[in-house]
Amino acid sequence: MITVESTDDAIHVTIPRGEMDHEQVEAIIRPLRFQSLMSGTKLTRDEAYRMAEDSKEDWWRRNEGKLGIPKLPETDPSPNLASVADDVVEGLENYLKSSYPDALIDRADLRSRVQRTLEKLRLIGG
Numbered sequence: 001m002i003t004v005e006s007t008d009d010a011i012h013v014t015i016p017r018g019e020m021d022h023e024q025v026e027a028i029i030r031p032l033r034f035q036s037l038m039s040g041t042k043l044t045r046d047e048a049y050r051m052a053e054d055s056k057e058d059w060w061r062r063n064e065g066k067l068g069i070p071k072l073p074e075t076d077p078s079p080n081l082a083s084v085a086d087d088v089v090e091g092l093e094n095y096l097k098s099s100y101p102d103a104l105i106d107r108a109d110l111r112s113r114v115q116r117t118l119e120k121l122r123l124i125g126g
Helices: 022-039 045-067 081-099 107-123
Strands: 003-006 011-014
Touching: 081 107
Parallel strands: none
Antiparallel strands: 003 011
């Protein structure tokens, strides 16, 4: 049974080890830690956005290979769009099949959506 005790200085939460594993506890505590850190900050909105973008970029670099999507070349500013679309579709298919084995995947629709997204990214300079 989880118990919560409140004093003048703190709130104490007790979770018996058998009720939750470490990852579950971390998932609950992480937002509380973040809120605690941010409560006294003088961080501006722009600085927060920049930190968020840096964090997302770091996450992508660490996890890109785990998603089955081939790493795109960083040096070629204009890779062959059709080739990139094929590689992305193949990676997405592999990921979806491994994560959702019963899912029906319409390869033509998936490729069309990927192609449109890549074209939009190219138009905005992404």
